[in-house]
Amino acid sequence: MPERLPISTEHCTVERDGHVVTVTMNRPEARNALSSAMLVGLASAWAYMSETPEVRVGILTGADGQFCAGADLKAMGTPPSDPAVQERMAQIPDFHWKGLLREGQPTKPLICAIEGYAVAGGTELLAGTDLRVVAEDATLGLYEAKRGLFPMGGCAIRLPRQIGYAAAMDILLTARSISPEEALAMGLINKIVPSGQALAAARELADQIAACGPLAVQGILRTYRETQHLPEAEALKISDEIGWPIIGSEDAKEGSRAFKEKRPAVFKGA
Numbered sequence: 001m002p003e004r005l006p007i008s009t010e011h012c013t014v015e016r017d018g019h020v021v022t023v024t025m026n027r028p029e030a031r032n033a034l035s036s037a038m039l040v041g042l043a044s045a046w047a048y049m050s051e052t053p054e055v056r057v058g059i060l061t062g063a064d065g066q067f068c069a070g071a072d073l074k075a076m077g078t079p080p081s082d083p084a085v086q087e088r089m090a091q092i093p094d095f096h097w098k099g100l101l102r103e104g105q106p107t108k109p110l111i112c113a114i115e116g117y118a119v120a121g122g123t124e125l126l127a128g129t130d131l132r133v134v135a136e137d138a139t140l141g142l143y144e145a146k147r148g149l150f151p152m153g154g155c156a157i158r159l160p161r162q163i164g165y166a167a168a169m170d171i172l173l174t175a176r177s178i179s180p181e182e183a184l185a186m187g188l189i190n191k192i193v194p195s196g197q198a199l200a201a202a203r204e205l206a207d208q209i210a211a212c213g214p215l216a217v218q219g220i221l222r223t224y225r226e227t228q229h230l231p232e233a234e235a236l237k238i239s240d241e242i243g244w245p246i247i248g249s250e251d252a253k254e255g256s257r258a259f260k261e262k263r264p265a266v267f268k269g270a
Contacts, residue, residue: 002017011025016055020058020210022058022061024061034071034099036076037081037082039096040089040092046106056210057111060111061202113201118134121153122140133205142155142171
């Protein structure tokens with residue numbers, strides 16, 4: 001059974017089941033629009049994922065068939081009702097940027113499972129994750145420009161780097177809705193699934209990742225993040241610095257033994 005973690009807030013539920021953490025934006029009456037209590041919970045969840053060795057992968061989803069309808073500026077300016085959460089808000093520098101995955105991304109892979117609306121801040125959250133599973137009837141889009149606003153979560157930078165200039169400018173400058181099929185063709189998402197199946201499909205991916213060597217998975221993610229804008233020769237040096245210790249790890253030896261013995265590997269992250 002999943003364990004609800006005490007870092008949960010009134011608008012963000014954080015649960016752990018084995019090696020997998022599931023983070024649920026839980027404000028369904030507002031299509032899970034961002035609030036200060038939600039952002040504090042999200043920021044705490046990403047820190048927990050990074051700091052907990054037993055955690056290997058995370059899933060981000062929304063309650064009641066919706067992902068996130070973006071920022072609720074009024075709610076984001078209202079302190080959480082729980083004094084303990086208010087205290088955490090004061091203790092986490094830039095909790096809003098960390099929660100939105102603009103900075104402080106977890107060191108473990110993060111999968112988003114999207115149903116319903118994932119617009120404005122919802123699409124910005126998507127762009128901060130590593131794998132994206134989307135229901136066939138979901139709606140994506142960055143609506144900021146048509147409201148005279150700016151995508152402060154980083155998508156003006158991230159989208160051109162992730163899917164190319166032309167596709168990114170189409171999304172950013174028209175501020176129109178994007179269908180899952182179009183998002184898949186652009187390379188913005190990984191998989192389209194039937195309505196209601198996004199979380200189950202994301203969990204299947206998470207279990208596949210969790211079964212891999214955690215040092216290898218985290219090393220691959222770290223290498224990409226640290227080298228994505230470097231020339232190849234410089235990037236390869238960093239890749240070697242990260243990769244060689246993993247090649248010599250106990251997990252690598254266990255992987256070889258398990259292959260020879262035709263059994264699942266039992267990785268310990270060492």
